[in-house]
Every structure is written in C-alpha cells, then in structure tokens.
Amino acid sequence: MPLITWQLWLARDIVKDNPLPWQKTDLKLTPGRVAQSMGGILAVIHTPAIPPKPRGKSSGWKPEQTRKRRINYPIVKNR
Incomplete structure (x- = not known):
C-alpha cells in the first residue's frame, strides 16, 4: 500500500484533474x-505486452482432394 x-x-x-460531475475541481x-x-x-x-501476430487464413481443403464420408459403425448394446 505505501508503494502505491x-x-x-x-x-x-503529470495527471490532469478529471473530476466527476458532482466533484469540485481541486488544485x-x-x-x-x-x-x-x-x-x-x-x-x-x-501496454508492455506485444500485440498479437496475424496468423493468416487457413488453407483448408485443397480443390483436388476428395472427401470421404464418415464410416458408420453398428451400435453396440450391452445386455
């Protein structure tokens, strides 16, 4: 607390007095x-923090790359 x-x-x-509307200005x-x-x-x-770096846009799927459907496995039930 003493340090603050x-x-x-x-x-x-170095600060400029910026009173709230109900406060009087004070020298x-x-x-x-x-x-x-x-x-x-x-x-x-x-701020001392370094600004974030832009990472660009993800390349995503290539146009010639074919997509496969997800494999559906049968439901396993325990009796």
Whole structure:
C-alpha cells in the first residue's frame, strides 16, 4: 500500500484533474483523485505486452482432394 501511495503522489504532477460531475475541481490532488485520472496516463504509456501476430487464413481443403464420408459403425448394446 505505501508503494502505491508513493506512485500516486509522484504522478500527481503529470495527471490532469478529471473530476466527476458532482466533484469540485481541486488544485491539490489527493491520491484518490490521481487514481481516478490514471486512465489517461495508462492510455499514453500503452501496454508492455506485444500485440498479437496475424496468423493468416487457413488453407483448408485443397480443390483436388476428395472427401470421404464418415464410416458408420453398428451400435453396440450391452445386455
């Protein structure tokens, strides 16, 4: 918890106050108000994950390849 509070305290200079409709604008941002505005920072930073690679379209069945019907086996009943 102290580490999170420290990060919010350091980030208060770079976030823009984004109050909810019922909140007053405040010059001195609290850690809670900074946490509300962290979405803007995270949108600029992006994610550290690598974007997924496109794998292309599956080749599927070849035109000259013939398809065989499924073999139907007789039903086995235990008496």
